[in-house]
Amino acid sequence: MEAQPKGMSDAAPFGVYVHWPFCAAKCPYCDFNSHVRYGGIDEARFLAAYLAELAHFAEAAPGRTVTSVFFGGGTPSLMAPHVTGAILEAIAGHWTLDADAEITLEANPTSVEAENFKGYAAAGVNRLSLGVQALDDASLRSLGRLHTAAEALAALMLARDCFERISFDLIYAREGQSLDAWTGELTRALGFAADHLSLYQLTIEDGTPFAALHEAGRLRVPESEAARAMYLATQELCEAAGLPAYEISNHAIPGSESRHNLVYWRGYDYAGIGAGAHARITQDGTKRALSTLRLPEDWLAQVEVRGHGIVSDEPLRARETAEEYLLMALRLAEGMDLSRFTALRGEPLDETRLDALIAEGLLTRNGARLTATPSGRLVLERLILELAA
Ligand code: SF4
Structure with a gap:
């Protein structure tokens, strides 16, 4: 039997994922569908397209109770709070939004983005997932991050005043990182932790600047045995601090697991809107796998003509x-x-x-x-x- 996180209703879980595909800069390790647009974007046009695609998914999956919404990216904390609010309003208009719905927004902890936290909370976001990634400035610089450790901690403190639930991410097995350095950093992080932590081992993804550096011998990450020791130490430290692993990279106080990610991992249906989003929708007993165009401008152009940016819609056997x-x-x-x-x-x-x-x-x-x-x-x-x- 699957234990439900606290506050979760009996409704069959159904999630809505909203992908915001823009970032202020591209981190050299990242292979997500994220794009930098130095000239800015037409946010009103994108909002209209999000609303149109939501209406399309609502027709494909009518009558559901939305138990979670996740604004992921990219960097959704670059989205104006009124855009977040309008999307949430549309979701509540198309479906029943569960009274205890978990509404998460991923944010980068720069001071500029932290200024919007109150606005997101007012729009209905009740859980923030902060991309802290490391607690020292040298590591943050080498990861290509735009924030300092002090900014990240200030954002975390501000988030505590605005949101009921907070998670933050750290990356370990970084260049030159020893087991002692990681356990020291994690112990410090656990002192700041709220109810959830995502702890990812650095992976070298094909096609990224880190992959090129790694291949050229200019980026040395811990060997697999050392990374394994870091993983095992992570499990022990988090467990001892009351945030056991409920998934390979995710740790929570029992009952505070990410309900949205549980929708994926437990195999339930979810809608996915925005460029490069994925969805699983069951229709007439058959689960369908859908995905949208990855390039934001292509997605926008197709939504404006056809009402959705779907590029693939296949029944799963x-x-x-x-x-x-x-x-x-x-x-x-x-x-x-x-x-x-x-x-x-x-x-x-x-x-x-x-x-x-x-x-x-x-x-x-x-x-x-x-x-x-x-x-x-x-x-x-x-x-x-x-x-x-
Ligand atoms: S901020 Fe996140 S999504 Fe954007 S480039 Fe960096 S890691 Fe990728």
């Missing part, structure tokens, strides 16, 4: 839906429901393979629940490939 559930749910500490998997795929997982992975200490089984152990979560890709084969 039973096997694909089941495998997506497996892939997502095994990221969670609560694991997956084997009977749900069997119902989705029409056949159970191979018992011999399951037993072998359990014997290897990578999985545990408790009745119908299958969970990856901490060691299993470190080799999740391999686990999933073997289970889905």
Whole structure:
């Protein structure tokens, strides 16, 4: 049985993701769909397009109760608060917005963006996710971040006055970072933590400036054994501080998990609007995978003509839906429901393979629940490939 975060209603979870694809600068490690537009953008035109695409999704998924909204990016804290408010109003107009809906906005902690926190709260945002990333200025500079550590902490303090719930992100296994340096930084961060932390290991993504530097030998990140030690220390420190991992990179006071991300990881439906957004909508018993055009201007032009920026809309076969559930749910500490998997795929997982992975200490089984152990979560890709084969 999946325990519900506190305050969550009985309505079947349904999330709305809003992608704001613009950033003030491109961080050298980032491969997200984010774009810098030095000349600015026509925010009113983009808002009209968001509202049009929302109406399109509301027709495709009528009658749902929205349990979470997530403004992600890019940098949604570059969005004017009145734009956020208008989008939230439209969501509440098209669907029932659950009285306890979690409404998150991702923000970068520059002082300029922090000035808008009160405006976002007034617009209805009740949870802020801050991209702090590191607690020292040298690391922030090498990550290409535009804020200082002092600005990040000031933004965090301001956020505490404006939002019921706050998460912040840190990146570890950075260039030259030792295990001691990371555990010291994390211990400090836990002193500032509210109810949620996202702690990501730096990954070198293809096509980024960091990938080019890494290939040229000019960027050295900790070896995999050192990164593994940092991951395990992260689990221990967060657990001891009362924020255990509920997902590979996410830690929360029990009951304060991100409801929106749980929608993805537990395999529920969600709408996704904005350039490069993804959605999963079940219609007549078939789950459909949708995505929108990635380039903001292309997306805008198509929405203005067709009312949506959707570039791909495919029905998922039973096997694909089941495998997506497996892939997502095994990221969670609560694991997956084997009977749900069997119902989705029409056949159970191979018992011999399951037993072998359990014997290897990578999985545990408790009745119908299958969970990856901490060691299993470190080799999740391999686990999933073997289970889905
Ligand atoms: S602010 Fe975030 S989304 Fe934008 S470039 Fe940096 S990491 Fe990517």
